[in-house]
Amino acid sequence: MRRGVAVKRIGKQSVKFTSPPVITNTFSIVGPMEGQGPLGQRFDTVLEDTFYGEQTWEKTECKLLREAIFNVLNRAQLQPTDLDFILAGDLLDQIVSSNFALREVEAPFLGLYGACSTLAEGLATGAMLVDGGFADRVLVVTGSHHDTAERQYRFPTELGVQRPPTAQWTVTGAGSCLLQSQGKGPRVTCATLGRVIDLGSKDPNDMGTAMAPAAADTIRQHLRDFAKRPEDYDLIMTGDLGAVGVELVRVILRKDGIELGQQFQDGGLLIFDREQQDVHAGGSGCGCSAVVFAGHLFKLFAEGKLRRLLLAGTGALLSPLTYQQAESIPSVCHAVAIEVY
């Protein structure tokens, strides 16, 4: 089917790496509520309050990204100038948390926007830059803050507006991953990049419903492009569909004859205890899949408990302006396979 010279291109939407880049180090930092959740012990830093010594939550969010950057560099005993690229993005308008965090980082910067799919978008793009021969070291970082996201997308948290049961809780946290051409760690072996999918869902308090068709589309395409079955992965983790979206993905894929079993999980459901923590449909935000991967899953690889992961980042590509103009919610999902072998 392929026309030209794109030898690392597989199927309709996928790429395969000939020298799969290694995720050598990660770092995770989360807010107090995430620290009290089921994965609390897995994160590197847990904040005592949501301000972290800053005067605004936006500045806190920026500081979270900065901490994630400098701590992962410290772990790898590297300086910012050792990086070939830094790929970053966040939920704030004009991705300002990333832009401002990077003022202190002397490395070439590519700004990304993929809403909650940003980590997966960054890992896929970063892996292409490394495997394409353009970089040896790429840092991917993203994060979010509950209070900045709520006041930007919906209502200031100080208002105490009631949240419907389908709403998700934006995670406060940031996660970073260091991708290298050489080293020890799980490898990014292949990726499937998503199309924008919009089935007309319009409720900004129900992101799961909006994102589920995109997640199903990319997972289906990934399995087709590589002739794989869900069982070929130990874990297929979406990030972050919440309780509503997860069930929809199961239903959609079942119709295509794809049965997702126990190995299908969602970052938004792993990070909080929905019984105890009043988060409604689960966690969300760029920071959610970033810290669940950087804090929890990366350690599972090191502990030998995980060998084959499909990380399927899902992003709802709306803005407050678009839903005020009565538009629906387009979504995207990028899937990255991370494996040890």
Added chain:
Amino acid sequence: MRRGVAVKRIGKQSVKFTSPPVITNTFSIVGPMEGQGPLGQRFDTVLEDTFYGEQTWEKTECKLLREAIFNVLNRAQLQPTDLDFILAGDLLDQIVSSNFALREVEAPFLGLYGACSTLAEGLATGAMLVDGGFADRVLVVTGSHHDTAERQYRFPTELGVQRPPTAQWTVTGAGSCLLQSQGKGPRVTCATLGRVIDLGSKDPNDMGTAMAPAAADTIRQHLRDFAKRPEDYDLIMTGDLGAVGVELVRVILRKDGIELGQQFQDGGLLIFDREQQDVHAGGSGCGCSAVVFAGHLFKLFAEGKLRRLLLAGTGALLSPLTYQQAESIPSVCHAVAIEVY
């Protein structure tokens, strides 16, 4: 200096393509005021009004991007499904113009944010994907709309707020470029990716001053990394510094012994007639460098009047929220060399 296997990496911030991707087709669409400017005859479509049949300017902006996408595909006699990737971004919060335009495009989508540097960021990234073996066809598209940008970043245009002389005029327009592994046209030969630079400039009505240090930094680094002189290019075009920023770049680089002569121009100064069109310091916006390149410069290549171009996209990475929180304006500049040989 290079440590590992990144063979296409040059110097500190640059990459070089071994099979330079070809820009085979472009398309440009602009608003009425841009159509009346000095480059008016060079654009493919000029709108009769700023709404283009839509009810809001945001929907118009989205339609501009869509037109740029489908018209460049028509020119190349391709379908969206023939694309390996589409790289897009814009100035609106959460890059919604791109997200919504792509609902009708069945191709893997990577969302970018680099403010007015988005075209250059997209061309550099797209060229890495093609030369890295991950794609044969990548579409890069970006755009902006004067009235959406003004009401988002500063004031609704209906208010008629007075603009200071340092202010730039956001261009209404969108430009698309089709990058292919094979074909006829100028080639993307190398690129230098910028770091975030912030010297403390705080005036959102003076983007030129904020962006000039980033432009100077990347141009200087590009010349160093490739041991080139400015005269090695027929044209070094920044996009978009305006009258204030252009002079600052000359001054900064002169101190480093780099004299930019007549070959240094700026997209923001080319697109409008500052005497006749009341745009103050010149044009700006993602759409500016996009349409100046896609409409004007690409034709200069075809006409044999341009052989070696350095396109240096400059982005001011602020948001209304950051300047309301008394923050300065970080900036970035990505430079892409486009040549025929």
